[in-house]
Amino acid sequence: xxxxxxxxxxxxxxxxxxxxxxxxxxxxxxxxxxxxxxxxxxxxxxxxxxxxxxxxxxxxxxxxxxxxxxxxxxxxxxxxxxxxxxxxxxxxx
Amino acid sequence: xxxxxxxxxxxxxxxxxxxxxxxxxxxxxxxxxxxxxxxxxxxxxxxxxxxxxxxxxxxxxxxxxxxxxxxxxxxxxxxxxxxxxxxxxxxxxxxxxxxxxxxxxxxxxxxxxxxxxxxxxxxxxxxxxxxxxxxxxxxxxxxxxxxxxxxxxxxxxxxxxxxxxxxxxxxxxxxxxxxxxxxxxxxxxx
Amino acid sequence: xxxxxxxxxxxxxxxxxxxxxxxxxxxxxxxxxxxxxxxxxxxxxxxxxxxxxxxxxxxxxxxxxxxxxxxxxxxxxxxxxxxxxxxxxxxxxxxxxxxxxxxxxxxxxxxxxxxxxxxxxxxxxxxxxxxxxxxxxxxxxxxxxxxxxxxxxxxxxxxxxxxxxxxxxxxxxxxxxxxxxxxxxxxxxxxxxxxxxxxxxxxxxxxxxxxxxxxxxxxxxxxxxxxxxxxxxxxxxxxxxxxxxxxxxxxxxxxxxxxxxxxxxxxxxxxxxxxxxxxxxxxxxxxxxxxxxxxxxxxxxxxxxxxxxxxxxxxxxxxxxxxxxxxxxxxxxxxxxxxxxxxxxxxxxxxxxxxxxxxxxxxxxxxxxxxxxxxxxxxxxxxx
Numbered sequence: 001x002x003x004x005x006x007x008x009x010x011x012x013x014x015x016x017x018x019x020x021x022x023x024x025x026x027x028x029x030x031x032x033x034x035x036x037x038x039x040x041x042x043x044x045x046x047x048x049x050x051x052x053x054x055x056x057x058x059x060x061x062x063x064x065x066x067x068x069x070x071x072x073x074x075x076x077x078x079x080x081x082x083x084x085x086x087x088x089x090x091x092x093x
Numbered sequence: 094x095x096x097x098x099x100x101x102x103x104x105x106x107x108x109x110x111x112x113x114x115x116x117x118x119x120x121x122x123x124x125x126x127x128x129x130x131x132x133x134x135x136x137x138x139x140x141x142x143x144x145x146x147x148x149x150x151x152x153x154x155x156x157x158x159x160x161x162x163x164x165x166x167x168x169x170x171x172x173x174x175x176x177x178x179x180x181x182x183x184x185x186x187x188x189x190x191x192x193x194x195x196x197x198x199x200x201x202x203x204x205x206x207x208x209x210x211x212x213x214x215x216x217x218x219x220x221x222x223x224x225x226x227x228x229x230x231x232x233x234x235x236x237x238x239x240x241x242x243x244x245x246x247x248x249x250x251x252x253x254x255x256x257x258x259x260x261x262x263x264x265x266x267x268x269x270x271x272x273x274x275x276x277x278x279x280x281x282x283x
Numbered sequence: 284x285x286x287x288x289x290x291x292x293x294x295x296x297x298x299x300x301x302x303x304x305x306x307x308x309x310x311x312x313x314x315x316x317x318x319x320x321x322x323x324x325x326x327x328x329x330x331x332x333x334x335x336x337x338x339x340x341x342x343x344x345x346x347x348x349x350x351x352x353x354x355x356x357x358x359x360x361x362x363x364x365x366x367x368x369x370x371x372x373x374x375x376x377x378x379x380x381x382x383x384x385x386x387x388x389x390x391x392x393x394x395x396x397x398x399x400x401x402x403x404x405x406x407x408x409x410x411x412x413x414x415x416x417x418x419x420x421x422x423x424x425x426x427x428x429x430x431x432x433x434x435x436x437x438x439x440x441x442x443x444x445x446x447x448x449x450x451x452x453x454x455x456x457x458x459x460x461x462x463x464x465x466x467x468x469x470x471x472x473x474x475x476x477x478x479x480x481x482x483x484x485x486x487x488x489x490x491x492x493x494x495x496x497x498x499x500x501x502x503x504x505x506x507x508x509x510x511x512x513x514x515x516x517x518x519x520x521x522x523x524x525x526x527x528x529x530x531x532x533x534x535x536x537x538x539x540x541x542x543x544x545x546x547x548x549x550x551x552x553x554x555x556x557x558x559x560x561x562x563x564x565x566x567x568x569x570x571x572x573x574x575x576x577x578x579x580x581x582x583x584x585x586x587x588x589x590x591x592x593x594x595x596x597x598x599x600x601x602x603x604x605x606x607x608x609x610x611x612x613x614x615x616x617x618x619x620x621x622x623x624x625x626x627x628x629x630x631x632x633x634x635x636x637x638x639x640x641x642x643x644x645x646x647x648x649x650x651x652x653x654x655x656x657x658x659x660x661x662x663x664x665x666x667x
Contacts, residue, residue: 004498008505011498013380013439016477016485108453116287116456128287128455153556155420155450155549156636159667179667 026053030072032087038062040084047076047085094148095241096158100176101167106138106230109256110167111143112129113234117244118147126243127152140171147243162188163236167229168210177202183256187240187275189213189229195278208278210236215270218261231257235268239275248270287442288458291420292449294360294386294444294450295320296458297428299330300466301384303358304473307335307343309365312398313448314388317360334617340365344372344383346586351381352487354478356432363404363597367392370408373441375439377412377503379488380440382435382473384428385413388598390448391633398635402450402548407575414442414502414510415576418665419551421451421458422527425551427574429461429519430472430529434513436473438506445576447549449634461525468523507578514575531580532587533572540569541652545596547573547609550637554597557642568646573609573653581616590622595649597642598660606660627660636665 036047041062048056048063055069056076065076077087101107111128118126124147131142139242144158148269163185180186185206195209212232222228231253238249249272251263258262295317299308299414324330333350337343340361347357361369366387376383391401405415416431420425421494426448433441446452481486491499515530515545522528535555537543546554551572561568571587571594573580588594598662610627617623626649631637641663647663 008501011502013502013506014477014487015489015491015495015499016487017489018485021486034289086517110289112455119285119287119457125457130449131452152456153552154639155454155553156638
């Protein structure tokens with residue numbers, strides 16, 4: 001049985017990370033991908049407002065979803081008033 | 094050690110009175126005082142108890158006082174309940190009332206020494222509180238300081254002035270008049 | 284300068300003297316006066332710290348978790364159900380190694396409803412990683428709040444300063460209030476090594492696996508063991524500066540005592556009067572008051588006892604199904620020392636008086652109980 005030996009103070013009091021959360025790419029959690037139909041999008045920004053990952057970007061008239069971070073939660077799919085976000089299986093995309 | 098129990102009603106300032114007396118003892122110097130309010134909820138009008146211990150040595154006992162040497166009674170209607178319970182034989186009762194009240198109480202409860210100070214009348218003269226509920230705490234402080242030798246008049250008056258939130262000068266005057274009345278009652282022939 | 288202060292006001296004055304930067308609070312009898320006093324000081328410009336009136340005790344501790352992570356010196360006070368409601372965040376704050384100082388004013392837990400003093404509220408939090416110190420008078424409340432900041436910031440663990448509801452919290456007595464400059468010399472500003480800082484971004488408290496978690500808890504245990512020394516050292520330093528030394532234990536007339544009352548909180552003060560009364564009758568009585576409960580002063584206690592010592596432990600608390608909590612912990616700390624009897628007395632729950640007379644009777648019973656089985660707790664109360 002391994003016993004914890006040596007200086008107990010070798011362990012820090014807390015473990016912190018100084019690395020940027022940008023590195024924590026959560027896109028690989030996704031199994032379903034939101035796809036915006038730019039023809040139907042009204043630019044209401046509801047998806048931008050409600051995205052819990054804050055990965056909907058407003059660089060263009062039609063929002064762009066950053067797939068490096070989108071976890072595929074589907075909130076934008078169910079909340080879009082114009083029903084312009086489709087949810088498609090990741091393998092088929 | 095002198096152990097005093099205070100009987101008043103919620104809203105009369107019984108607890109503040111105990112604090113003022115502790116302040117006065119400290120200001121006077123030489124003695125220690127521990128002032129203890131009754132433990133728990135206090136409601137306006139309900140009977141309220143507070144305690145004070147005064148001693149030449151550091152006070153260690155941190156409990157209610159069950160066998161006091163003396164009582165200070167803010168409201169004479171409280172005699173309807175058993176407020177004399179536990180008072181040591183020969184104990185002093187400083188009561189808010191007229192000289193005749195003290196005589197009547199002495200007949201009813203022989204074996205104790207009743208001293209009356211007209212704190213209610215003093216408070217009304219100085220417009221402290223209303224006729225139905227005069228604020229007698231500062232007057233009773235003055236009387237208690239004199240009767241139990243807790244502090245000199247000047248030390249007491251300074252403590253009253255610092256402690257009361259409103260009508261400071263009227264309260265100081267109430268304490269002054271009651272202090273004088275108590276000294277008179279104390280030295281009156283029995 | 285000596286001032287007449289209640290226990291609650293002594294705590295608030297200490298928080299001001301400690302230059303607390305963030306105080307948060309939610310009212311509960313009998314601790315509310317601590318914030319009332321701080322709010323009054325803030326209104327007068329005497330307390331420059333931030334003051335957060337939170338929507339619950341849970342939020343109070345969450346606010347202090349954030350403020351302390353950002354490097355602020357933090358303070359609160361609560362009691363009974365308020366403390367119970369904080370429970371989850373107490374673990375968070377200790378695990379995050381934040382030196383929050385909190386006053387707990389002991390009060391019984393419902394049901395039935397009761398406002399009287401009872402240590403079960405604070406003792407229910409014994410496994411959270413918070414240090415706990417029990418005070419016996421209002422001077423000690425002020426002094427212990429100051430010392431607790433110093434100890435907490437040295438070992439980076441939160442600290443609970445415990446005082447008896449009403450018996451101390453609402454009672455007035457003279458307290459020596461030190462000068463600000465003296466306190467500043469004793470207690471330097473809080474400068475944590477790590478803190479939440481937008482210019483140096485870091486993430487705190489992330490998901491951890493069992494191997495790291497085990498080692499982090501081992502470190503916490505090691506730091507609590509160090510806190511036993513820190514309490515002694517800081518207590519000595521405080522004594523040198525202010526003339527009032529403190530330690531984990533406070534022994535009174537124990538030198539030749541074979542039977543010793545073991546007390547905590549304000550009962551430890553009344554017990555000195557009981558010991559004096561017993562001594563006047565020619566009896567060899569002593570009183571051992573435990574100031575520290577977490578870390579439990581096991582080393583100091585083992586050094587204190589001698590073969591043949593009988594301990595009469597007075598518990599104003601109860602772990603239902605186990606008995607008095609101090610008695611249980613003392614038995615565990617002294618195991619397997621033979622020849623030392625630990626007698627547990629459960630009394631004064633819900634604010635009952637633990638009087639000089641009651642304490643003398645407890646001492647006499649234990650002193651006479653030679654060879655008796657001390658295992659079950661005895662339940663007792665003041666006759667009046």
